[in-house]
Amino acid sequence: MLLREAVNKKIEYKAQIPGLLVSCVLCLLSCVFVGCATVSAPKAAELPIQKFYLNNNLYYPLTEICRHFKIDWDYDSFARQISMQKADTEVKLLIDSSVALVNGVPLDIREPVRVHNGLTVVPEKFRELVIDRFYCRIIPQASSEYAPGYAIRKVIVDAGHGGYDPGAIGRTGLREKDVNLDIARRLAHLLEAKGIDVSMTRSVDKFITLEERANIANRARADFFISIHSNSARSARLNGFEVYYITDKVNDYSRALDTAGNADLHIEPASFYNTSLNLKATLWDIIYTQSRSRSIILAQSICQAANRNMGLRILGVKGAPFYVLKGTRIPAVLVEVGFVSHPSEERYLRSGFYRQQLAEAICEGILNYSRQYELAGLH
Numbered sequence: 001m002l003l004r005e006a007v008n009k010k011i012e013y014k015a016q017i018p019g020l021l022v023s024c025v026l027c028l029l030s031c032v033f034v035g036c037a038t039v040s041a042p043k044a045a046e047l048p049i050q051k052f053y054l055n056n057n058l059y060y061p062l063t064e065i066c067r068h069f070k071i072d073w074d075y076d077s078f079a080r081q082i083s084m085q086k087a088d089t090e091v092k093l094l095i096d097s098s099v100a101l102v103n104g105v106p107l108d109i110r111e112p113v114r115v116h117n118g119l120t121v122v123p124e125k126f127r128e129l130v131i132d133r134f135y136c137r138i139i140p141q142a143s144s145e146y147a148p149g150y151a152i153r154k155v156i157v158d159a160g161h162g163g164y165d166p167g168a169i170g171r172t173g174l175r176e177k178d179v180n181l182d183i184a185r186r187l188a189h190l191l192e193a194k195g196i197d198v199s200m201t202r203s204v205d206k207f208i209t210l211e212e213r214a215n216i217a218n219r220a221r222a223d224f225f226i227s228i229h230s231n232s233a234r235s236a237r238l239n240g241f242e243v244y245y246i247t248d249k250v251n252d253y254s255r256a257l258d259t260a261g262n263a264d265l266h267i268e269p270a271s272f273y274n275t276s277l278n279l280k281a282t283l284w285d286i287i288y289t290q291s292r293s294r295s296i297i298l299a300q301s302i303c304q305a306a307n308r309n310m311g312l313r314i315l316g317v318k319g320a321p322f323y324v325l326k327g328t329r330i331p332a333v334l335v336e337v338g339f340v341s342h343p344s345e346e347r348y349l350r351s352g353f354y355r356q357q358l359a360e361a362i363c364e365g366i367l368n369y370s371r372q373y374e375l376a377g378l379h
Helices: 002-034 062-069 124-134 176-193 210-220 252-260 269-273 277-310 343-349 352-376
Strands: 036-039 052-054 057-061 072-076 081-086 089-094 099-102 105-108 114-116 119-123 137-140 154-159 197-200 224-231 241-246 314-320 332-339
Touching (some): 057 124, 062 081, 062 119, 062 124, 105 124, 154 210, 176 197, 176 224, 176 352, 224 352, 241 277, 277 314, 277 332, 332 352, 343 352
Parallel strands (some): 154 224, 241 314
Antiparallel strands (some): 052 057, 072 081, 099 105, 114 119, 241 332
16 A cells, blocks of 8 residues: 555655646746746735825825835926936926826826925826836846847938938939939838838829928827938039938927827827816927937938948038928938938939948938937837
8 A cells, every 4th residue: 555655645746747847938938038027016905105196096106106116316396397318218297297207208107296295296107107117127137138028119211302302303313313212112121120110101103292291200100201312503513421310490499389289199198188288388399309319310320321322422420400300200211311402322323233322321320220219218
């Protein structure tokens, strides 16, 4: 009897071994492929901080939340704006607004930030949507340096001109619209091969208004808008490659005020449409300011790649009030790939090989920019 029990226990133990091995293997695989694990912060109800109910909505003092999670913060009493910073994540809030800007991206926190008994208080959804998501503690487990992650997830590629609008025409008849479309298609394919979602304002030879191009970019909720153009000048000697961003001569606040009256942030309507026009304008002002700085950095990255890969003469990164840039509400650049009015560049721009090189240089500039932001955590 004892022998039978011992044999049964031995068989039972052996039967458990495969299950244990599978569990161990799965655990090891999760460590290798996940790269890091996040430990969620305690639930709102567990926070050892004061709570308020305003209009039946749960609120927390912002100063206590920042102290609890060791978040740096600052308050601009004139603009009624709160800035929070920890590591590479920045959050901006406005008193009486229910929109939080997380690294420049608007997020609906359902209820507005309030001042209660002299304290700035934030709704429970802010705690859940912002703090839990962006300020959770991270435990590194395995290196992920080989993971091909890109901060840019979606790009709008715009081929300038088209249809009955040929754009600039070279001395031997090369039409800008054809050059732009070919390079834009090549760029789109290259970006898609890297896992980036791409939409084109036009993929065939047709006319699209500048306003509609900007609207396409705004509706798509993309990370960047890239407009491809070819240059022209009265002098046949002028040649080179340049990239434009929206000039700071276009007043951000005026632009923001105009946008605030005619646009939304693609979030829950109830939260944004109840916000005053001035608050909306302030939010758009912040977004436009951050968009311009990102546009300049991307423009510089594209110019560097074009110079490094092709040895092109770089005319620089310049600001200009192009409508297609002014009308977009996301970071945007306009790339002038060369001069069809220059004999040599017109000849080069006729070449499919040369156009492919240009597309690859622009793509590399975009990816280099994106990797830098990914490493910095500026998603």
